[in-house]
Amino acid sequence: MSTIFCHNCGQPNADIARICRYCGVALASNSQSAPRPPADYAPPPQSDFTGLPLWATDPPPAPVLPFAPPHAPAHFRCLHCQSTLPPIIAKRISTAGWVVFFTLLIACFPLCFIGLFMKEEYRMCSWCRGAIV
Numbered sequence: 633m634s635t636i637f638c639h640n641c642g643q644p645n646a647d648i649a650r651i652c653r654y655c656g657v658a659l660a661s662n663s664q665s666a667p668r669p670p671a672d673y674a675p676p677p678q679s680d681f682t683g684l685p686l687w688a689t690d691p692p693p694a695p696v697l698p699f700a701p702p703h704a705p706a707h708f709r710c711l712h713c714q715s716t717l718p719p720i721i722a723k724r725i726s727t728a729g730w731v732v733f734f735t736l737l738i739a740c741f742p743l744c745f746i747g748l749f750m751k752e753e754y755r756m757c758s759w760c761r762g763a764i765v
Contacts, residue, residue, distance in 0.1 A: 636660070642673060712762035719755040719764050726752040 635644040638652040733747030
């Protein structure tokens with residue numbers, strides 16, 4: 633594959649290109665003679681003045697630290713399966729929330745949903761899903 637040089641900016645382009653990929657000017661067709669770059673044409677530098685490639689002068693990337701999962705407290709152990717994995721903390725409607733729900737259901741129906749917002753946390757084993765008290 634040969635190259636065609638742009639008559640506007642002098643940059644090399646593939647011979648199948650119709651427009652210059654650097655400046656966007658229409659290139660001369662293959663039947664016309666395309667001007668060649670000047671004799672003193674040199675491609676853009678690929679290295680800095682120290683002789684090193686430009687990519688070699690970039691600072692090194694930051695080291696990647698391995699992922700470490702959080703450790704369970706040393707005193708935790710499931711009563712059912714003896715697992716030491718950290719427990720799962722979930723929420724559920726508390727007993728007081730159910731009492732408020734049914735009381736307001738009887739006394740004032742439109743406000744009964746307030747009791748459903750009263751939640752409590754509970755813990756369960758992440759391995760066997762057993763309740764932890």
